[in-house]
Amino acid sequence: MTRQNRSVTLDELYRDLHSHPELSFEEIRTAAIAAAELRAAGFDVLEGIGTTGVVGVLRNGNGPTVLLRADMDALPVLEETGLPYASTTSGVMHACGHDVHVACLIGASRELAATRADWSGTVVAVFQPAEEVGRGAQAMLDDGLYERVPMPDVVLGQHVGPAPAGMVGAHPGAAFASADSIDITVRGRGGHGSRPETTIDAIVIASAIVGRLQTIVSREIAPQETAVLTVGRMNAGTKNNIIPDSAELGLTIRSYHEKVRGHILAAIERMVRAESAASGAPDPAIVPAESFPVTVNDSVATERTMAAFRSAFGEEAVLDPGQVSGSEDVGLLATAANAPLVYWILGGAHPETYFTAANAGTIERDIPSNHSAHFAPEMQPTLIRGVAALVIATREWLRS
CATH class of the missing domain: 3.40.630.10 (Zn peptidases)
Incomplete structure (x- = not known):
């Protein structure tokens, strides 16, 4: 038809x-x-x-x-x-x-x-x-x-x-709600799983970022406001004994006010860069994807x-x-x-x-x-x- x-x-x-x-x-x-x-x-x-x-x-x-x-x-x-x-x-x-x-x-x-x-x-x-x-x-x-x-x-x-x-x-x-999708690439330095001291472990950094991101809504957004931050994707590695060079995160953010949206987006960038810097890692890539007002x-x-x-x-x-x-x-x-x-x-x-x-x-x-x-x-x-x-x-x- x-x-x-x-x-x-x-x-x-x-x-x-x-x-x-x-x-x-x-x-x-x-x-x-x-x-x-x-x-x-x-x-x-x-x-x-x-x-x-x-x-x-x-x-x-x-x-x-x-x-x-x-x-x-x-x-x-x-x-x-x-x-x-x-x-x-x-x-x-x-x-x-x-x-x-x-x-x-x-x-x-x-x-x-x-x-x-x-x-x-x-x-x-x-x-x-x-x-x-x-x-x-x-x-x-x-x-x-x-x-x-x-x-x-x-x-x-x-x-x-x-x-x-x-x-x-x-x-x-x-x-x-507004919706923003963000793709994050955490950069590290790969190597053998038996020698982590020679690497900068992107998986560990990414895991720390996931935990820290959960504090944005719970500790930085007022209780009377509504917001959601979800990490819906985490990809890294190819083999159990290889520490990868990078790890990828996919985020979605929802809110109803531009001020709240702006605060969340700024906090994400702050935390992602800070966690990478704390591990001596190269600067991460933070790339906006889909966006709805x-x-x-x-x-x-x-x-x-x-x-x-x-x-x-x-x-x-x-x-x-x-x-x-x-x-x-x-x-x-x-x-x-x-x-x-x-x-x-x-x-x-x-x-x-x-x-x-x-x-x-x-x-x-x-x-x-x-x-x-x-x-x-x-x-x-x-x-x-x-x-x-x-x-x-x-x-x-x-x-x-």
Whole structure:
């Protein structure tokens, strides 16, 4: 299924997308489906923005411009869901639910195009590549996104997560954490394992660094602040009796305030260099990798949008998820346009299973989270609610 048309149901579309995941900046097939769907709905379509990004513009008289964003990329995860429509691409999976995002935006684009008598303004549907590596939004901006499409008055979007399917909600203010990945190479002097006195042991230095880094959050960040520092990768050596020349560490850092983020990054550099110097080692290499800014929901715009959701779905279906420790690059699209952002959580977990786990206190064990090999959102009512949320939010911001 390389092209779609409006006779394809949303369920069929979603199953196809889930079965054919593509990694960051490789979303060629997904982008082609999005472009074909937008054209079928009557949008003006631009392709290849920021490598594989697709944008559809639907002008419908005077009024505001609303940008709707869905990310398209998958993850290097071997799927273990057992679904009949599981990934057919070995070692690649839609483990973060971006297939849900794409399907919902296509569904919303269809509905908005079919109901143009009910609203006035411009809809900009953005299918963004490479969110998982934090570079897709910026790539589209660098490729002249806002020189090619109307500047939005508001940026809207959603992320499926392990909340009960049918529920939606956004947290005003800092909603998703900033994220920084750092690659560190500790340099030493290798040699024979039987003669450590002739070496500078990079493994020992790296081990000391790992221990010291744990004190940053516990001893340098105020208790009322939130931060996470994780060493997720440590690589060194080739043989038991060889002391290697170097050791590698991979770090991820999460926070909600730029001051906290800056303090953590400076402390990492201070500690890594100090531990190396204390051992008489050469200067280490500290290289920034992926970076995501804090995702900040505009408080006024968020309340306006959530009020529309409460009116449409009922009070009990709209939640405040609190601050999410995951990260996003959607905020860059809003910042570049100087427009408010409203980015909400879309529940995707089976409601009965979720509430049973909640009552038992076993959500973390029984409800797979994003990036898990077992992450499998309930197809319905997740897709129906996701489409409805995008349409309702869009109409709230457009003239009727």
